[in-house]
Every structure is written in structure tokens, then in C-alpha cells.
Amino acid sequence: MKFLYEEDIINRIGEKRFKHTLRVVDTAKELAQIYGADLEKTKIAAYYHDCAKIKDYDKLIEECRKYDLKLTKEMKAAPQIIHSYLGAIIAEKKYGVKDKEILNAIRYHTTGRESMTLLEKIVFLADYIEPMRNFNGVERARELAKVNLDNAVYFSLNNTLSHLCKSNDYIVLDTVKARNFILEMEDGKIF
Ligand SMILES: [Fe+2]
Ligand SMILES: [Fe+2]
Known part of the structure; x- marks a missing residue:
């Protein structure tokens, strides 16, 4: 795959984050193959998912202003x-991405949301389990990702939520809606 705007993205997010991005592209492609998602859309969504992951908070806010994103x-x-x-x-x-589904997969890759599409779930999960991720539960998430996408997303959301609770984070x-939606969909029989 030829990577577009590579230099521009690296300038914004740094080399290390860009390498993470490439691992997310590979992981997302694997998931797309397993679950029958559109491979091209998956690659594009994964490639741009962290294109705004600016380390410096002031710079991030400055960029939000530039693009009219109201916090x-x-x-x-x-x-x-x-x-x-x-x-x-x-x-x-x-970068000229027009596809709403791709844009939503980028927009919701951190939080998830109610009623996620296949593409949204794949980008969310690929970001969570890419090979360099190393935290409690990541192995379980990787195992689940191979067999049941919803279970894997549910597990990852739960893991994130309990981590946020433990560290008193907002x-x-x-x-929460993403998590409950899967639970309702599965009629409480998730595991
Ligand atoms: Fe991200
Ligand atoms: Fe990411």
C-alpha cells in the first residue's frame, strides 16, 4: 500500500505514533478478512485513525481551533x-476522505458508540489489540477478536470502563452506550 500524506501525518503525530498507525492498518486488515469488511475502506480508516493524535495539548487545541472543532x-x-x-x-x-462510514470509524475509534458498524468495530478493536499493545486483558481481547467480533469489542469496552473507574477518570x-448496546443485542448472553 502506498501511504498518502505520510510526511504530513508524521510531522503532526511523530514517528512512534505513525508506526502504531501502520500496525493498526495491518491488524485491521486481518480483522476485515475474518469478518468480511471492505478491505479498502478498512485500510483507509485505520490509516487515518490517529492522524490528529497530537502529543502537545496546546498544539492539539490550536489545531481544533483551526478546524473549527468546538470542544x-x-x-x-x-x-x-x-x-x-x-x-x-x-x-x-x-486528506479528502469523503466516505461517511470511514469518517465515523475514525471519529468513534476511541470511545465506541451505540450501534457501531462493522468498520467502526474493526478500527476500534485493531487499535486496541495491535501487536505492540501490552496491558492486562489484551491477550484475551486478541483471542476473542479471532472468533467473535462483538464479544471482543464488548470485552475491550468493559476492560476500558473498569480501568477508567479504577483510576477515577471521566x-x-x-x-457506556456502546457497551450496553452489545449486551442488549446479545440478550445478556455475551459470554
Ligand atoms: Fe487514537
Ligand atoms: Fe491509535
Whole structure:
């Protein structure tokens, strides 16, 4: 795959984050093959998912201003979600991505949301389990990802939520809704 705007993205997010991006592309491709998602769309969504992951908070906010992204109460309380929203805007305005499904997969890759599409689930999960991720539960998430996408997403959301609880961090409503939606869909018989 030829990578577009590589230099521009590296300038914004750094070499290390860009390498993570490439691992997410590979992981997402594997998941797309297992679950029958559109391979091209998957690659594009994964490639741009962290295109706005700017390390420096002031620079991130400056970029939000430049692209007219108004910070919500939740974004202020959980700044780690900002780059997803900004990333969707930059992918569209600067990199010319027009496909709404791809843009939503970028926009919701950190929080998840109710009623996620196949593409959204794949990008969310690929980001969570790419090979260099190393945290409690990642092995279980990887195992589940091979056999049941919804279970894997559910497990990852739960793991994230309990981590946020334990560290007294703000919980974004979309993440709770994403989790409950899968639980309802599976009629409580998730595991
Ligand atoms: Fe991200
Ligand atoms: Fe990421």
C-alpha cells in the first residue's frame, strides 16, 4: 500500500505514533478478512485513525481551533477523545476522505458508540489489540477478536470502563452506550 500524506501525518503525530498507525492498518486488515469488511475502506480508516493524535495539548487545541472543532464538556473532561473527532475532520478536509462510514470509524475509534458498524468495530478493536499493545486483558481481547467480533469489542469496552473507574477518570457516555448496546443485542448472553 502506498501511504498518502505520510510526511504530513508524521510531522503532526511523530514517528512512534505513525508506526502504531501502520500496525493498526495491518491488524485491521486481518480483522476485515475474518469478518468480511471492505478491505479498502478498512485500510483507509485505520490509516487515518490517529492522524490528529497530537502529543502537545496546546498544539492539539490550536489545531481544533483551526478546524473549527468546538470542544464539548466531555472532550474537556476526557481530552484523550479529542483526537478522534479532530482526526475525522482532518481526514475529510485535508486528506479528502469523503466516505461517511470511514469518517465515523475514525471519529468513534476511541470511545465506541451505540450501534457501531462493522468498520467502526474493526478500527476500534485493531487499535486496541495491535501487536505492540501490552496491558492486562489484551491477550484475551486478541483471542476473542479471532472468533467473535462483538464479544471482543464488548470485552475491550468493559476492560476500558473498569480501568477508567479504577483510576477515577471521566467516562464518556458513548462508551457506556456502546457497551450496553452489545449486551442488549446479545440478550445478556455475551459470554
Ligand atoms: Fe487514537
Ligand atoms: Fe491509535
